[in-house]
Amino acid sequence: MRHRVGALQCLRILMCVGAGRYFGLQGLPFAIPIAQKRLPKDTAWEDDVVLFLDCDDCLYQNNWTTAEKLTDSIAAYTARLGVSKEEAFALYEEHGTALKGLLAEGILDENGAEVYLQDVHAIDLSDITPDPQLARLVGRLRKRPWIFTASTEEHVRRCIRRLKLSSKDLAGIIDTRLCRLETKHHPSSFNVAMQRAGVARPEHCLLCDDSLKNIRAAKRMGWRAVLVGYLSRGDGSPVQCEEADFHIGSIHELPEVMPELWN
Numbered sequence: 001m002r003h004r005v006g007a008l009q010c011l012r013i014l015m016c017v018g019a020g021r022y023f024g025l026q027g028l029p030f031a032i033p034i035a036q037k038r039l040p041k042d043t044a045w046e047d048d049v050v051l052f053l054d055c056d057d058c059l060y061q062n063n064w065t066t067a068e069k070l071t072d073s074i075a076a077y078t079a080r081l082g083v084s085k086e087e088a089f090a091l092y093e094e095h096g097t098a099l100k101g102l103l104a105e106g107i108l109d110e111n112g113a114e115v116y117l118q119d120v121h122a123i124d125l126s127d128i129t130p131d132p133q134l135a136r137l138v139g140r141l142r143k144r145p146w147i148f149t150a151s152t153e154e155h156v157r158r159c160i161r162r163l164k165l166s167s168k169d170l171a172g173i174i175d176t177r178l179c180r181l182e183t184k185h186h187p188s189s190f191n192v193a194m195q196r197a198g199v200a201r202p203e204h205c206l207l208c209d210d211s212l213k214n215i216r217a218a219k220r221m222g223w224r225a226v227l228v229g230y231l232s233r234g235d236g237s238p239v240q241c242e243e244a245d246f247h248i249g250s251i252h253e254l255p256e257v258m259p260e261l262w263n
């Protein structure tokens with residue numbers, strides 16, 4: 001059930017995107033509903049819903065500062081392997097992640113992949129700052145959420161410490177190792193997440209993520225999905241995703257579209 005985007009709303013979006021570009025913000029300090037949809041009321045689903053939160057650029061947003069550091073770290077590592085930035089990007093394009101490409105090409109073996117994961121994630125995270133509002137939101141959820149990430153568990157734990165979230169408020173972390181280094185948007189990763197969380201029915205799963213690929217994959221799997229962030233990393237252009245059930249600027253706005261997740 002999609003609301004048409006009227007002229008007034010278009011104007012609001014344009015104003016917000018302009019402000020976002022000016023201030024360099026991924027999520028703006030107020031909600032703009034872009035093609036926002038209301039889900040049908042489903043009491044059974046509300047009781048059984050399991051929330052999966054992406055980590056980077058979703059649980060926190062810092063204008064992709066940490067993402068840039070991660071990208072640089074990957075480029076530095078692949079350069080040490082004799083793979084240029086362009087070649088690493090080509091591997092990413094072909095295989096979904098640079099690591100999968102390095103494994104497929106025989107540049108890294110399983111042990112090498114582990115060293116790679118530890119090395120590339122050893123970045124400075126000082127740009128992630130405490131988020132008391134998020135800590136309160138997560139602490140009041142009816143059910144503890146899972147973190148579902150394409151990175152590593154220890155990277156998520158470092159981010160959580162920076163945000164000052166209590167790990168006791170989280171059900172657990174599904175990371176790339178658990179997904180056998182498969183891309184997050186691969187169906188097998190969603191199956192691992194459901195298995196780990198003990199969910200049998202995909203319609204009981206809800207993913208919040210900033211990645212269009214992941215949102216689309218979640219919908220193909222039968223999950224519910226909330227896209228987080230209004231602007232794209234590359235050029236700050238507005239992001240739209242027809243498949244998403246909701247689109248919010250930051251994870252702080254989740255209670256506005258999914259109030260049933262809280263008591």
Ligand SMILES: [Mg+2]
Pocket residue numbers: 054055056057058209210211
């Ligand atoms: Mg992300």
